[in-house]
């Protein structure tokens with residue numbers, strides 16, 4: 001059967017601070033600039049979850065996008081939306097919440113729920129012009 005990629009878009013709004021606990025505020029500012037503001041700042045994150053696999057002969061689906069929507073809601077939106085990532089999301093307690101690290105956390109949370117034969121790719125926009133991709 002042909003291999004096709006299906007995509008689901010999602011959105012969350014979250015606050016964060018880019019910094020290392022073991023660096024001074026001055027050093028954090030030198031490396032992370034305004035993103036190291038100790039009072040945090042927010043982003044409107046846009047997420048695209050992409051699944052590649054063979055079309056199922058019986059259903060015509062690669063994967064039910066309604067089910068993917070539920071997984072994204074439960075694992076990502078409910079956990080991240082309107083949260084302070086550094087303070088309220090356990091995965092970032094000791095992990096700098098850069099776009100790169102957020103994409104890896106999202107990948108790992110969804111990967112464990114999805115069939116192994118599907119390829120997963122995460123595209124995460126932190127701003128309209130800054131985005132990352134991760135596919136494991």
Ligand SMILES: Nc1nc2c(c(=O)[nH]1)N=C([C@H](O)[C@H](O)COP(=O)(O)OP(=O)(O)OP(=O)(O)O)CN2
Pocket residue numbers: 018035097098099100126127128129130
């Ligand atoms: N490799 C990374 N670099 C940067 C990250 C990141 O997560 N990974 N994050 C940031 C900031 O958090 C943020 O994305 C940058 O904000 P800002 O400068 O406001 O965004 P833009 O560059 O898109 O704004 P312009 O209007 O284009 O200036 C920084 N680096």
